[in-house]
Amino acid sequence: MSVWIQFLPGGQKTAVRPGTTVLEAARRARIALPTRCGGKAGCLMCKVYDRGNSGLSAPSDKERAKLAGAAADLRLGCQAKIIGPSTVEVPEDPLKAAVRRQLERQREEWP
Numbered sequence: 001m002s003v004w005i006q007f008l009p010g011g012q013k014t015a016v017r018p019g020t021t022v023l024e025a026a027r028r029a030r031i032a033l034p035t036r037c038g039g040k041a042g043c044l045m046c047k048v049y050d051r052g053n054s055g056l057s058a059p060s061d062k063e064r065a066k067l068a069g070a071a072a073d074l075r076l077g078c079q080a081k082i083i084g085p086s087t088v089e090v091p092e093d094p095l096k097a098a099v100r101r102q103l104e105r106q107r108e109e110w111p
Helices: 022-028 061-066 094-109
Strands: 003-008 012-016 047-050 074-076 086-089
Touching: 003 022, 012 022, 061 074
Parallel strands: 003 086
Antiparallel strands: 003 012, 047 074, 047 086
């Protein structure tokens, strides 16, 4: 049996076995979800937003401690396990976002 996960903003979907982490599913779908810690909840780089269906496992104590004070729908891709149909949003890389904003400002300034 497999379950589907959809990644936003691109809309890519992939089928995985229940219990697969969002990080593993992202790699399978060729979605860039950065990590430095090897999936051990150490670097907090693999953050995603749960955007529906509640098909992700409940946050573990370790994940809750790492994300204390963050938005309720923010999850760590290395810790969140897919247990049912899910949709997650991968935030834009901060450096790419800064470059995109700068290019948009430059386009607006051109006559």
